[in-house]
Amino acid sequence: MPSTTSNSAPLSKRLFVFDFDWTLIDTDSDHWVFEHLSEELYQVQLDVVGKVQWTDLQQRLLGELYDRGVSKEDIERTLSQVPFAPEMIEALRLMKSHGAELYILSDANTVYIETALKAHNIDQLFTRIITNPAVFDERGRLNVVRYHGLDKEPHNCPLPCQPNICKGLEIQKLIDAQSWEQVVYMGDSTNDFCPSTRLQSKDVVLARRSLLLEKEIRENPQLIKANVIYWDNAKDVLKATQSILGSTSTVLTPPTFSKPSEPLSPVESSDLKARRAQAIRA
Ligand SMILES: [Mg+2]
Ligand SMILES: [Zn+2]
Secondary structure (H helix, E strand, O other): OOOOOOOOOOOOOEEEEEOOEOOOEOOOHHHHHHHHHOHHHHHHHHHOEOOEOHHHHHHHHHHHHHHOOOOHHHHHHHHHOOOOOHHHHHHHHHHHHOOOEEEEEEEEEHHHHHHHHHHOOOHHHOOEEEEEOEEEOOOOOEEEOOOOOOOOOOOOOOOOOEOOEOHHHHHHHHHHOOOOOEEEEEEOOHHHHHHHHOOOOOOEEEEEOOOHHHHHHHHOHHHOOOEEEEEOOHHHHHHHHHHHHHOOOOOOOOHHHHOOOOOOOOOOHHHHHHHHHHHHHO
16 A cells, blocks of 8 residues: 655656567567577477576576577667567556656666667666576676575565566555655566555556457456557557547546547567467466
């Protein structure tokens, strides 16, 4: 629940929190790196999904990538080529220009996200990136560890969260830190459901259409209090952003987006890839 303060309340702002893979970008960064730098390790990644914890798997595969001679520069160059839709960047800039605070809450890692954001000159838009910590060692080998480490007690979230991060716990800390005018969470996958349940009736979930977050919401509607706006692509996100920022009251009319006056763009082929990438990670 939002905390109340007895002192003069700080100027209320909107809080926007984003998943990264298949939400801000139209790919999965963990796949992107291996897809472009080692077809063989990419295949290993696909083959062992579900058998090994995902962050631990990335750590092991990054060691093998280093052993094959792939350098820090190779990884950084590949990440700087991660696709970022212009309308998504426009939406982020619009949020920031309206005084909102922007956070990323992701199961990728700090190096992947920061490198991709810097390549598009949008890293300064975000207050903080909450994700698995990663760092290159002096040899240029990238190391990534779990955000919720093995040294901590398990988070024991009853919702479908991975052991290395419960996004619900993390967004709750952000929600409780300030008296927000409105909270918006944007995601696509199963692990985006838990943070979506933390939002209140004045808040908005921007759920990518036809993917696993939508499935969770439709199967467990009683757990969602916020307005849900479904989106297919960055153009939809930009329209939704304009609507959210333009609304002065806390009441939104999400049906505008469920039944747009102009037809939405055809489902992009990337959605098929998204479904495949999600299916193998779920
Ligand atoms: Mg995602
Ligand atoms: Zn959780």
